[in-house]
Amino acid sequence: MKKKIKAISAKALVLTFGIGTLFSCVSDKDSPGLEWMPDMYRSPAIETYVDYGYVKERTDVEKTMKQSAKHPPMNTIPYYGKVEDLEMMLPYHRQVASSAPVTHGLQAKHGWKISEELNGDYEVAAEDKNPIVLTEENQKAIFDQGKKLFKINCVHCHGEKGDGKGPMVESGAYLGVPDFANLKELADGQKFYSIYYGKGMMGAHAPLLKNKEIWTIVHHINKLQSKDYGVGNVTEEEVSDSTSVEIAEQQ
Ligand code: HEC
Known part of the structure; x- marks a missing residue:
């Protein structure tokens, strides 16, 4: 009996060792060899913009159709920043046009404030003043920052000069982008409203920009519309091309 157990355990030992050796040997010296249950060491990363419908040769069509990146819950506000910026972090109080659920996918169930009016609060938004007040000291940084944000988020449609001739328009992919030169009468509050909620196309x-960033861009649009915009005598040259002002610095 004892002999039998010994023989079995010896066989088991050889087998285990043999299998272990087999699985650990692969020709690529950078490869860890064959892995048992690789998810144990390499958990599938849950990240934004990842298509979870496709996992290791398996395609789950239903999941492919689902959005992996979601908007943050409505009215989420950052908990950092300066006290004087607090008001800008609070949820925007203006209501969006009644058509917005259809035209812009902004649903009341997600917390968007939908008006019963066709134009929403667009007209009254003209009363809203830019809470970022320009001074001789801060304006250069604000213009630089606005230019930078505009470059990232808007130039592909609106063009660097704001003439409505961004690459997407030039390529013929997009139509109806206005020249800011023709919108000089548009109040700051309406610019904010349209950027915030979208308009037409x-x-x-x-969901992409903080209120403070939108108000900063509004200053930049005003600058594009009028070279003299700003405190004192600001010439175009004084507003540098530098994009070195970090976003963090403004927050
Ligand atoms: C995908 C293209 C596209 C992008 C990106 C885009 N816009 Fe527009 N924008 C448009 C179009 C089209 C209109 C005209 C809307 C209308 O009047 O029907 C418009 C209109 C505007 C207006 C005028 C709104 C009004 O009330 O008349 C402003 C201001 C504006 N955009 C600013 C911005 C800013 C700032 C950004 C970046 C944060 C931006 N846009 C990004 C296409 C775009």
Whole structure:
């Protein structure tokens, strides 16, 4: 009996060792060899913009159709920043046009404030003043920052000069982008409103930009519309091309 157990355990030992050796040997010296249950060491990363419908040669069509990146819950506000910026972090109080659920996908069930009016609060938004007040000291940094944000988020449609001739328009992919030179009468509050909620073919930027960033861009648009915009005598040259001002610095 004892002999039998010994023989079995010896066989088991050889087998285990043999299998172990087999699985650990692969020709690529950078490869860890064959892995048992690789998910144990390499958990599938849950990240934004990843298509979870496709996992290791398996395609789950239903999941492929689902959005992996979601908007943050409505009215989420950052918990950092300066006290004087607090008001800008609070949820925007203006209501969006009644058509927005259809035209811009902004649903009341997600917390968007939908008006019963066709134009929403667009007209009254003209009363809203830019809470970022320009001074001689801060304006250069604000213009630089606005230019930078505009470059990242808007130039592909609106063009660097704001003439409505961005690469997407030039390529023929997009139509109806206005020249800011023709919108000089547009109040700051309405610019904010349209950027925040979107307008016509332009999508809503509220999920992409903080209110403070939108107001900063509004200053930049004003600068594009009028070279003299700003405190004192600001010439175009004084507003540098530098994009070195970090976003963090403004927050
Ligand atoms: C996909 C293209 C596209 C992008 C990106 C885009 N816009 Fe627009 N924008 C448009 C179009 C089209 C209109 C005209 C909307 C209308 O009047 O029907 C418009 C209109 C505007 C207006 C005028 C709104 C009004 O009330 O008349 C402003 C201001 C504006 N955009 C600013 C911005 C800013 C700032 C950004 C970046 C944060 C931006 N846009 C990004 C296409 C775009």
